[in-house]
Amino acid sequence: MNNSPESAYDAESIHPSNFVSSTPGSVPDTSEANNPPWGILAALVTWFVSIAMIAVVPNVCVLPYLVFRYDGSQPPRELLLQDQTFVFLFVLGWLPAHLLTLALVWAIGTRLGKRSMKQVFGWSWSPNFGFWKSSALATALFLVTLVLIGLFGGPRTDLDRILESSRAAALTLAIIAVVTAPLVEELIYRGLLYSAFQRVLGQWPAVLIVASMFAGLHVIQYWPNAGAISSIALLSLVLTFVRARTGRILPCFVIHLVFNGVQSVIIIVEPYLRLIFEQWRHEPVNTFIVHLARLIN
Numbered sequence: 261m262n263n264s265p266e267s268a269y270d271a272e273s274i275h276p277s278n279f280v281s282s283t284p285g286s287v288p289d290t291s292e293a294n295n296p297p298w299g300i301l302a303a304l305v306t307w308f309v310s311i312a313m314i315a316v317v318p319n320v321c322v323l324p325y326l327v328f329r330y331d332g333s334q335p336p337r338e339l340l341l342q343d344q345t346f347v348f349l350f351v352l353g354w355l356p357a358h359l360l361t362l363a364l365v366w367a368i369g370t371r372l373g374k375r376s377m378k379q380v381f382g383w384s385w386s387p388n389f390g391f392w393k394s395s396a397l398a399t400a401l402f403l404v405t406l407v408l409i410g411l412f413g414g415p416r417t418d419l420d421r422i423l424e425s426s427r428a429a430a431l432t433l434a435i436i437a438v439v440t441a442p443l444v445e446e447l448i449y450r451g452l453l454y455s456a457f458q459r460v461l462g463q464w465p466a467v468l469i470v471a472s473m474f475a476g477l478h479v480i481q482y483w484p485n486a487g488a489i490s491s492i493a494l495l496s497l498v499l500t501f502v503r504a505r506t507g508r509i510l511p512c513f514v515i516h517l518v519f520n521g522v523q524s525v526i527i528i529v530e531p532y533l534r535l536i537f538e539q540w541r542h543e544p545v546n547t548f549i550v551h552l553a554r555l556i557n
Contacts, residue, residue, distance in 0.1 A: 293382030294507055296455040297375060298368055303456040306368050310361045310448055311477070317360065318353030325349055341418070344426040351422060351432045358440035365447045381451045386506035394502075394511045398518035401498060405491035414485030423527065434524035442516035449474045449496075450503040450512045463504050471500040495519060 325346060326332065340346050366373075369380050377383060385391070423430045449470050457466035474496040475489075482488035499512045 292375075292379045293455060293509070295459055296369075296380055296452075297371060298452065298456060300456040300460055302368055303452040306364055306452055307448055307473070309364060310444070313357040313361050314354065317357035318350045321353030321356070322346055322349045341421050341425070344429065347422055347425040348429045348432065351429050351436070354436050355440060358436070358444045361444050362440070362447070365444070365452065368452065369447070381447060381455075382508040383510050384508055385510055386508050389502070389506050389508075389511050391514060394514040395518050397498070397502075398515040399522070401495055401515070402519055402522050404494065408491045408494070409485075409487035412487035412490060414482075414487050414489075417482050417485050417488065419481055427531070430527050434527040437520040438517065438524050442513055442520055445474070446499070446509055446513045446516055450499060450509050454500060454503055458504070467497075467500045467504050471496045474500070 326335075329343075329345070335343075366377065369375070370377055419433075422433060453473065454466050454470045457469050461469070471493075475493040478492045478496075479489055482492060495516075499515060502515065503509060503512050
C-alpha cells in the first residue's frame with residue numbers, strides 16, 4: 261500500500277487526463293498497481309456486484325415493456341427470445357449496467373477520488389509491449405478463435421439468438437462490445453481482482469484464479485458451444501498473462517478492445533457482404549453492378 265500522505269493526491273491527480281496512457285517510451289511507476297489500496301474481499305464484492313448488475317439491470321429495463329406487452333405475466337423463455345423488442349431492450353440494458361459498474365470500480369479503486377486511476381490500475385504502456393504489439397496479439401487471437409470454432413464448433417447459443425433477433429439488437433451488442441465491455445471487464449478482472457490476488461498469493465496463482473473466473477463466467481454465455489468456450493478461455497489466459505508480465509492493464513484493454521472490435525465490425529458489415537455475395541452468385545454481372553451501386557449509395 262502506498263504510504264504517502266493522502267494530501268499528496270491533489271485535485272490535479274484525479275483529473276480525467278490522468279486516465280489516459282503514457283507514451284510508450286516512458287516508464288511510469290507501476291508499484292501501486294501491484295500493491296493496490298484494496299484487498300481480496302473488496303475485489304470479490306465488486307466482482308459479485310458487477311455480475312448482479314448484469315443480471316438485474318437489463319431485467320429492470322424490460323419490465324415496463326413486459327407489463328405493457330404481456331400484461332405483467334411471465335411468458336415462456338423461447339417466446340421472449342423471439343420477441344425482437346424485448347431482446348433489443350434487454351441488450352440495451354447492459355449499457356446502464358456497465359456504467360453503474362464503472363462508477364463502483366472508480367469508487368473502490370480511487371477511494372472516491374482520493375487516488376489516481378492511472379496509478380492504481382497501471383493505466384500505461386510497458387516499454388516492450390505497446391499499442392502495435394497489443395493489436396497484433398489481439399488479431400492473432402482472433403484468427404486462432406476462428407480455427408477453434410471451426411474445429412470444435414457447437415450449437416447456437418443465446419448470444420447467437422440475440423444477434424439473429426434483429427438488426428437493432430445486433431448493432432447495439434456490437435457497440436457495447438467495443439464501447440464499455442472491454443473497459444469494465446479489464447478494470448474488474450485484470451485490475452481489481454488480479455492486483456488483490458497477486459499481492460496475497462503471488463503472480464502465477466493470481467493468473468490462474470483470475471483467468472478461470474473470467475472464462476468461467478463466459479461459459480454461461482457460450483454454453484454448450486465448445487469452440488466459443490475454448491476461445492474465450494484462451495483469451496482470458498492470454499490477457500491475464502500479459503497483465504502479469506507487464507504489470508499494466510492498458511495493454512490488456514487494447515487487446516480486449518481490438519479482439520471485440522474485429523467481431524463487432526464483422527457483425528456490422530456481415531449483412532452487406534452476404535447481400536453482395538448472393539447477388540454475385542445469382543444475378544448477371546450488369547444487374548449485380550446496379551445493386552452494388554444502390555447498396556453503396
